[in-house]
Amino acid sequence: MEVRARAPGKIILAGEHAVVHGSTAVAAAIDLYTYVTVRFPSDSGNDDMLKLLLKDMALEFSWPIHRIKEVLPNFSNPNPLEPISCSPESVTLVASLVEEQNIPEAKIALASGLSAFLWLYTAIQGYKPATVIVTSELPLGSGLGSSAAYCVSIAGALLSLSRCVSLDCSHQGWFIFGESELELVNKWAFQGEKIIHGKPSGIDNTVSTYGNMIKFKSGDLTCIKSNMPLKMLITNTRVGRNTKALVAGVSERTVRHPDAMKAVFSAVDSISKEMATIIQSPATDDISITAKEEKLEELMEMNQGLLQCMGVSHVSIETILRTTLKYKLYSKLTGAGGGGCVLTLLPALLSGTVVDQVIAELDLCGFQCLIAGIGGRGIEICFSSSS
Numbered sequence: 001m002e003v004r005a006r007a008p009g010k011i012i013l014a015g016e017h018a019v020v021h022g023s024t025a026v027a028a029a030i031d032l033y034t035y036v037t038v039r040f041p042s043d044s045g046n047d048d049m050l051k052l053l054l055k056d057m058a059l060e061f062s063w064p065i066h067r068i069k070e071v072l073p074n075f076s077n078p079n080p081l082e083p084i085s086c087s088p089e090s091v092t093l094v095a096s097l098v099e100e101q102n103i104p105e106a107k108i109a110l111a112s113g114l115s116a117f118l119w120l121y122t123a124i125q126g127y128k129p130a131t132v133i134v135t136s137e138l139p140l141g142s143g144l145g146s147s148a149a150y151c152v153s154i155a156g157a158l159l160s161l162s163r164c165v166s167l168d169c170s171h172q173g174w175f176i177f178g179e180s181e182l183e184l185v186n187k188w189a190f191q192g193e194k195i196i197h198g199k200p201s202g203i204d205n206t207v208s209t210y211g212n213m214i215k216f217k218s219g220d221l222t223c224i225k226s227n228m229p230l231k232m233l234i235t236n237t238r239v240g241r242n243t244k245a246l247v248a249g250v251s252e253r254t255v256r257h258p259d260a261m262k263a264v265f266s267a268v269d270s271i272s273k274e275m276a277t278i279i280q281s282p283a284t285d286d287i288s289i290t291a292k293e294e295k296l297e298e299l300m301e302m303n304q305g306l307l308q309c310m311g312v313s314h315v316s317i318e319t320i321l322r323t324t325l326k327y328k329l330y331s332k333l334t335g336a337g338g339g340g341c342v343l344t345l346l347p348a349l350l351s352g353t354v355v356d357q358v359i360a361e362l363d364l365c366g367f368q369c370l371i372a373g374i375g376g377r378g379i380e381i382c383f384s385s386s387s
């Protein structure tokens, strides 16, 4: 018996970084997923090890169960129904288990992901041997919420195996959690995000758990029903960066310039709220859709300016902004910035030829473009009897 979970990545339409400081943000799930399969020993033949296979990277990590017990003796009685907080001490202990692994130097950014896995696994399942396999359609560390999709799919798979949660109903072989189970998945995943991000707002794990499009402020989410055909081009600068460092950088700037940054965060709050209102307001014909798109474009441009004030843009992002503007298309960074991905609004009446031209020009600069479906489902679970 094995369980497979999948959780989506996300785009942030407005409000990244400011959301960490209490502003409103707007985010949507995208149809690119991280998949986590958990197999217990009877299927895998592995009876005293916890194994993690990162299949896309052909990497395998394993820990003898007795070693995990030795280093993390306090995880002996896990209660999946009561998420605990990852104390700095427990994170240090987990990190020491990760240090015992041979992580290739070029992949050292995976260390925090390994810590999050070990912490979530032992906190939810205790000392059970298992093989856990991870694959992802998301680029890692690029602003599309790979860390959240990873934590949500790990938490979802582990909770679905814990027997004390029920799955509501099925959809083409995939099961979905009920409301209270989703809340549990989200709470556990947030702990994993804390290990990877340092100080997350919780927006990424929330949108990955619940799917759809959401407005998020200080831990509270409101579902947004879009009343317009929202199409975004996502361009990956391919410049690697680390969300934890970027979030810490904005906090440091806030300590240096508290009043100025307060004004920046307040402006972002207004932008996100206005964006949510526009997306939800009725639009019956092409003229009203175009009018709404023009307002969204202006808000994206304003949000990007404020992200520059926060110090999280990058020359590669600026190149994409200039390139898309030549085609009268508006863009902003999405996620933590510092490289990563950029969103460009593609108006409903924009000709396919222009889209092809702008993609060709961005490709020539060495960037990677994709158009993802927005606002789909959150965490889903699938069971199978053998591997």
Ligand SMILES: Nc1ncnc2c1ncn2[C@@H]1O[C@H](COP(=O)(O)OP(=O)(O)OP(=O)(O)O)[C@@H](O)[C@H]1O
Pocket: 034, 054, 109, 110, 111, 112, 113, 114, 134, 135, 136, 139, 140, 141, 142, 143, 144, 145, 146, 147, 148, 150, 196, 197, 204, 241, 242, 243, 244, 334, 335, 336, 337, 340
């Ligand atoms: N599929 C995966 N397998 C293993 N580790 C992963 C996976 N996905 C994410 N991670 C962990 O998350 C880290 C990337 O998280 P980070 O928050 O920096 O970027 P992101 O989540 O892609 O972007 P953002 O937070 O801006 O949306 C990786 O370096 C790794 O530690």
Ligand SMILES: C[C@@](O)(CCO)CC(=O)[O-]
Pocket: 012, 015, 016, 017, 018, 019, 020, 143, 145, 197, 199, 200, 201, 202, 203, 204, 243, 247, 334, 335, 336
């Ligand atoms: C940069 C940030 O606002 C979004 C990263 O996708 C961090 C967070 O909210 O946790």
Ligand SMILES: [Mg+2]
Pocket: 145, 146, 147, 148, 197, 204, 243
């Ligand atoms: Mg992340």
